[in-house]
Amino acid sequence: MIRVEEPPFDVGAELGAFGRNDIAVGAVASFVGYVRGTEAGAPLVALTLEHYPGMTERQLAAIEAEARTRWPLKDVLVIHRHGRMLPGEPIVLVAVSSAHRQAAFEACQFLMDWLKTKAPFWKLEETAEGTQWVDAKASDDDAADRWRKDAP
Amino acid sequence: MIRVEEPPFDVGAELGAFGRNDIAVGAVASFVGYVRGTEAGAPLVALTLEHYPGMTERQLAAIEAEARTRWPLKDVLVIHRHGRMLPGEPIVLVAVSSAHRQAAFEACQFLMDWLKTKAPFWKLEETAEGTQWVDAKASDDDAADRWRKDAP
Amino acid sequence: MKLRYFAWLRTRIGRGEEMLDPPAEVATVAALVAWLATLGPGYAAALAEPKLVRVAVNQDYVGPDHPVRRGDEIALFPPVTGG
Amino acid sequence: MKLRYFAWLRTRIGRGEEMLDPPAEVATVAALVAWLATLGPGYAAALAEPKLVRVAVNQDYVGPDHPVRRGDEIALFPPVTGG
Numbered sequence: 113m114i115r116v117e118e119p120p121f122d123v124g125a126e127l128g129a130f131g132r133n134d135i136a137v138g139a140v141a142s143f144v145g146y147v148r149g150t151e152a153g154a155p156l157v158a159l160t161l162e163h164y165p166g167m168t169e170r171q172l173a174a175i176e177a178e179a180r181t182r183w184p185l186k187d188v189l190v191i192h193r194h195g196r197m198l199p200g201e202p203i204v205l206v207a208v209s210s211a212h213r214q215a216a217f218e219a220c221q222f223l224m225d226w227l228k229t230k231a232p233f234w235k236l237e238e239t240a241e242g243t244q245w246v247d248a249k250a251s252d253d254d255a256a257d258r259w260r261k262d263a264p
Numbered sequence: 265m266i267r268v269e270e271p272p273f274d275v276g277a278e279l280g281a282f283g284r285n286d287i288a289v290g291a292v293a294s295f296v297g298y299v300r301g302t303e304a305g306a307p308l309v310a311l312t313l314e315h316y317p318g319m320t321e322r323q324l325a326a327i328e329a330e331a332r333t334r335w336p337l338k339d340v341l342v343i344h345r346h347g348r349m350l351p352g353e354p355i356v357l358v359a360v361s362s363a364h365r366q367a368a369f370e371a372c373q374f375l376m377d378w379l380k381t382k383a384p385f386w387k388l389e390e391t392a393e394g395t396q397w398v399d400a401k402a403s404d405d406d407a408a409d410r411w412r413k414d415a416p
Numbered sequence: 417m418k419l420r421y422f423a424w425l426r427t428r429i430g431r432g433e434e435m436l437d438p439p440a441e442v443a444t445v446a447a448l449v450a451w452l453a454t455l456g457p458g459y460a461a462a463l464a465e466p467k468l469v470r471v472a473v474n475q476d477y478v479g480p481d482h483p484v485r486r487g488d489e490i491a492l493f494p495p496v497t498g499g
Numbered sequence: 500m501k502l503r504y505f506a507w508l509r510t511r512i513g514r515g516e517e518m519l520d521p522p523a524e525v526a527t528v529a530a531l532v533a534w535l536a537t538l539g540p541g542y543a544a545a546l547a548e549p550k551l552v553r554v555a556v557n558q559d560y561v562g563p564d565h566p567v568r569r570g571d572e573i574a575l576f577p578p579v580t581g582g
Contacts, residue, residue, distance in 0.1 A: 122280065123279060123280050124276040124277055124278075124279055124280015124281070125276055125280070126276075127275060127276055127279040127280070127294070128274065128275050128276020128277070128279070128280070129276070131298070132352070135300065135301030135302075135351050135352055136300060136301060136302065137298055137300070138297060138298055138299075138300040139295070139296075139297055139298070140295070140296045140298070141293075141294070141295050141372075142279070142293070142294050142295075142296075143291070143292070143293050143294075143365065143368070143369065144279075144291075144292045144294075145290060145291055145365065146283070146289055146290055146291070146292070147290075148287065148288060148289070148290040148363065149287030149288060150287075150288065199287050200284070200287055211300065213295065213297065213376060214403075214407065216295070217295065217369075217372075217373050217376075220293075220369075221369050224365060224369075251366075255366065
């Protein structure tokens with residue numbers, strides 16, 4: 113399931129319920145990204161996530177579909193917030209269930225890596241000095257490139 | 265923190281609270297292992313985890329310490345149950361927090377892989393046909409071997 | 417066609433979306449970006465480094481040679497930074 | 500020395516722990532395992548495949564050449580299957 117929404121979500125409630133409907137689930141891997149209190153040493157006042165409504169959901173659904181072709185997954189949950197959020201609040205949650213742990217781990221990491229480079233979100237940081245758009249990281253491209261299936 | 269205990273734990277409560285005490289946490293990766301309802305096609309009645317009290321805690325603490333030398337981690341939580349448990353119940357939880365996602369993901373996977381091959385737990389499966397000790401998997405050894413630091 | 421701008425492309429151009437009717441010879445993404453850069457100083461600043469500009473046509477990522485047509489929704493934005 | 504057995508080693512040997520006093524020439528883990536295998540049919544069955552037997556001395560994994568001493572806590576068990 114893909115959810116793109118503005119209000120903070122309840123990490124414990126989401127992860128406590130995830131994957132519990134299927135007795136064949138042996139493994140749940142999850143990731144939660146939080147707003148850090150400092151960026152490059154300066155205290156962060158807030159983080160605002162802009163996104164491209166419509167394309168966001170479309171890209172996230174495509175990323176989930178791709179993960180399901182690569183690993184035998186049971187449930188997939190992606191929650192990504194947009195709008196303004198404060199330090200300590202969750203930004204994104206990805207959870208994956210499978211019969212076995214390796215599939216769950218790999219798919220969870222794949223979903224995060226692809227989401228970071230394909231889902232149309234942009235971070236705007238707000239500090240005492242003002243606001244600044246966050247630059248894309250080369251390390252995120254590298255992480256996503258690990259999952260490329262090159263033709264032989 | 266290492267916890268070796270018998271009663272079921274509350275996955276939502278554990279993961280909802282984890283890493284929330286530190287505003288420098290940007291990433292939480294976690295894994296939960298559950299008792300599956302079938303093993304090799306046969307319905308599972310229960311799973312009993314035997315362990316070596318004392319050595320278990322010692323090995324898990326050593327595994328956490330090793331992870332902390334390899335990645336810049338904030339919190340680490342390992343909960344591993346022993347005793348008899350029913351399908352759908354959680355067996356093990358590993359959660360790792362860090363400033364960034366790559367460290368959290370890798371450390372979480374490392375902890376599970378090493379735990380699978382070093383922590384003295386043994387699974388006894390109970391089906392309608394009786395009980396049977398679970399054999400160790402070569403794939404678990406392979407997974408753990410990925411993290412070996414061979415001398416150059 | 418409908419143009420949409422996000423993040424610092426939006427703030428430099430000064431609007432989030434607009435309807436535009438480029439000349440007929442503007443038939444590809446690359447040509448569209450080049451034409452947009454001539455529309456004013458905000459556009460020129462936003463599009464000064466074309467390699468930092470990502471383009472989606474009808475909500476799918478496309479490359480510079482992709483055709484653009486009347487009726488398309490075309491979005492320009494910097495490399496994404498979500499998650 | 501104190502011996503401890505786990506999982507199917509325990510069920511085959513028929514007890515979880517015992518105090519034993521092996522002869523003085525039993526000075527290593529390998530020698531101890533060989534000597535234990537002579538104590539009875541349960542021991543022999545449990546230790547029939549020494550490569551399936553893991554050994555911890557004082558709660559640390561050790562290899563076959565590790566010394567064993569009076570006062571040690573020595574545990575024998577199959578490859579672990581937790582998690």
